[in-house]
Amino acid sequence: AQSVSQHNHHVILSEAASLELGCNYSYGGTVNLFWYVQYPGQHLQLLLKYFSGDPLVKGIKGFEAEFIKSKFSFNLRKPSVQWSDTAEYFCAVNNAGNMLTFGGGTRLMVKP
Amino acid sequence: KAGVTQTPRYLIKTRGQQVTLSCSPISGHRSVSWYQQTPGQGLQFLFEYFSETQRNKGNFPGRFSGRQFSNSRSEMNVSTLELGDSALYLCASSLVVGLNTEAFFGQGTRLTVV
Numbered sequence: 001a002q003s004v005s006q007h008n009h010h011v012i013l014s015e016a017a018s019l020e021l022g023c024n025y026s027y028g029g030t031v032n033l034f035w036y037v038q039y040p041g042q043h044l045q046l047l048l049k050y051f052s053g054d055p056l057v058k059g060i061k062g063f064e065a066e067f068i069k070s071k072f073s074f075n076l077r078k079p080s081v082q083w084s085d086t087a088e089y090f091c092a093v094n095n096a097g098n099m100l101t102f103g104g105g106t107r108l109m110v111k112p
Numbered sequence: 113k114a115g116v117t118q119t120p121r122y123l124i125k126t127r128g129q130q131v132t133l134s135c136s137p138i139s140g141h142r143s144v145s146w147y148q149q150t151p152g153q154g155l156q157f158l159f160e161y162f163s164e165t166q167r168n169k170g171n172f173p174g175r176f177s178g179r180q181f182s183n184s185r186s187e188m189n190v191s192t193l194e195l196g197d198s199a200l201y202l203c204a205s206s207l208v209v210g211l212n213t214e215a216f217f218g219q220g221t222r223l224t225v226v
Contacts, residue, residue, distance in 0.1 A: 032212060043116075044202065044217040051212045090155065098143050098206045098215060099168045102155035 002027035004093050006103035013081050014111050021076040021106050023091030032094040033074040035065055038105075039087045047089075050074065061085070083112045114139065116205050116218035124224045130191040133221045137184050137205030143167075144186040145215060146178060149200040158201075161186055162209045193225045 003026045013019060025031065035047040048059025055067040065076045074091060091103040117136040125131050137144050146158040157170040161180035178188040184205075190197055200222050204215035 034214070036217075043219045044204075046214055046216070049214055092155075097168050097209055098145050098160050098162075098204075098213060099157050099170075100145070100147075100155075100204075100215060101157070102147075104154045 002031075002093055002095060002101050004091055004101050004103035006089075006091055006106050008106045009104065010107045010109075012109045012111065015083055016080045017110075019076070019078040019081045019085070019108070021089055021091075021108075023074045023076065023103055025072050025074070025091075025093045025101075027093060027095050028072075029095060033065075033067060034092040034094070034100070035059065035063070035074075035076050036090045036092060036102075037087045038090065044090070047076070081108075081110050083110045086110045116203055116216055118201075118203050118218040118221050120221060121219065122222045122224075124226060125193050126226055127193055127195060129193050130189060131193060131223060132187055132189045133201055133203075133223070135186045135188075135203030135205075135218060137186070137203075138216055141205035141207050141216075142184050143206040143209050143213075144180055144184065145204045145206070146186070146188050147202040147204065148172075149202055149220070150198075155202070158188065160209075167209065190223075195225050198223060198225045 005024045007022045033050040036044045050067045058064045089106045092100040143162045145160040160168040164180045175191045180186045200220045202220045203218045206213045
């Protein structure tokens, strides 16, 4: 069975700091990769996705992620975070059908 | 375009009771998946329906069941509720099934079992 690991459970940053959240998955075949964000009291929203092609994908709100197949990684980055980025971030993998396997999530707090 | 709608938003039930949660997918979407979100276990896949057929099922006991109607709306049912079933239940809809599709999530139903 595939699994997804997010190594940072809690991250605290000051505004304007750079962000990198790690995500590693275990499945060796073709996968789709996603980052979702859950703002307090809101539903899960898609930040970005990787299906194929350019391994550097850009999403909404200035986020980007890089797929490194050899490392089974899909790390999320943002050059300069804002207070409004405070949320929980989930990495997810889909290798068949529509079943998503999620990582444990990373709670990001951005101090103003 | 309306998003994924889940009803009710909040529920309080007593141990041993059963509960039915409803999900209306985005118009035109034919795949509906259900997830359980808890602080301890995170987001876990329950099951997926497409064209009224269950395609995948997660590792949950048989007390958890679901169905999908011809209009793609879906319901999930939990029988003989246990305290550990307290969770946020999320529904996601997708246009089709397979790789290269993305899931859109609803607000969830917060179930509390007392």
